Amino acid sequence: MSDILHHLQTWIDSQEAFNDILQELDIPGSFVAWADDLAIPWATRTADEMPDALRAILSFVVQLFHRYGFLLNMDKGKTSAVVSFRGTGAPLLRQHFQLGAKPGDSVLIGDKMYFLHYVPSYKHLGTIFAANHRMDLEIRSRVGQAQAAFNLISKPILTNRHLPESTRLQLFRSLVESKLLFGLGAWITQLTGK
Amino acid sequence: MSKIKAVLLRMLQKVLRLTKEAIMSTTTAEVFRRAQQPDPRLADVN
Numbered sequence: 001m002s003d004i005l006h007h008l009q010t011w012i013d014s015q016e017a018f019n020d021i022l023q024e025l026d027i028p029g030s031f032v033a034w035a036d037d038l039a040i041p042w043a044t045r046t047a048d049e050m051p052d053a054l055r056a057i058l059s060f061v062v063q064l065f066h067r068y069g070f071l072l073n074m075d076k077g078k079t080s081a082v083v084s085f086r087g088t089g090a091p092l093l094r095q096h097f098q099l100g101a102k103p104g105d106s107v108l109i110g111d112k113m114y115f116l117h118y119v120p121s122y123k124h125l126g127t128i129f130a131a132n133h134r135m136d137l138e139i140r141s142r143v144g145q146a147q148a149a150f151n152l153i154s155k156p157i158l159t160n161r162h163l164p165e166s167t168r169l170q171l172f173r174s175l176v177e178s179k180l181l182f183g184l185g186a187w188i189t190q191l192t193g194k
Numbered sequence: 195m196s197k198i199k200a201v202l203l204r205m206l207q208k209v210l211r212l213t214k215e216a217i218m219s220t221t222t223a224e225v226f227r228r229a230q231q232p233d234p235r236l237a238d239v240n
Contacts, residue, residue: 143201150205157210169229172209
């Protein structure tokens with residue numbers, strides 16, 4: 001896998017238009033990888049450049065993985081793109097690629113046709129990344145998971161008056177609060193009142 | 195963030211077994227202090 005990631009990073013570094021954007025924004029450009037889970041952040045100057053950029057990325061990744069004997073699972077929920085079209089022409093692109101019966105784009109790679117699903121959100125390493133860049137979905141998910149864990153052990157443990165308060169609090173921290181606050185340190189700073 | 199804090203507060207009130215009357219008369223800061231839980235505050239961003 002490390003050879004694949006090295007080639008991927010070299011390819012990303014060679015994409016001048018993308019790297020110019022990163023330089024202007026003063027942010028490092030790289031992929032996010034964990035074991036066989038891979039996310040590639042990307043940006044283009046105009047909305048209409050994005051579909052072609054995504055085709056180029058998918059084409060490179062498919063062929064790179066193929067060279068090392070891997071096949072990408074292109075099923076929905078396995079390989080997908082979270083796309084935010086912004087600026088001139090964005091409404092038309094959204095209509096064409098995201099608001100149809102089957103959101104996504106067909107890409108011809110070699111002699112095989114691939115379909116890249118465009119999805120509104122994607123869960124990477126337990127955290128939900130949404131196309132609208134808002135945290136609402138992640139917060140709802142965190143609250144839901146914590147609430148489910150709380151309800152499961154509420155009566156027998158967390159509100160059991162036969163257990164000392166300190167024990168109940170300790171168990172609450174490790175079994176419930178850890179789900180509620182997972183990844184909180186990496187969240188964007190909200191303005192007061194939000 | 196305020197939603198997370200509200201959920202955390204509600205759960206802590208149950209874990210601490212506060213009665214309805216105690217919930218009415220206990221401030222949020224007191225609940226967090228009693229639970230030895232750092233109060234998740236919002237950063238002041240200008």
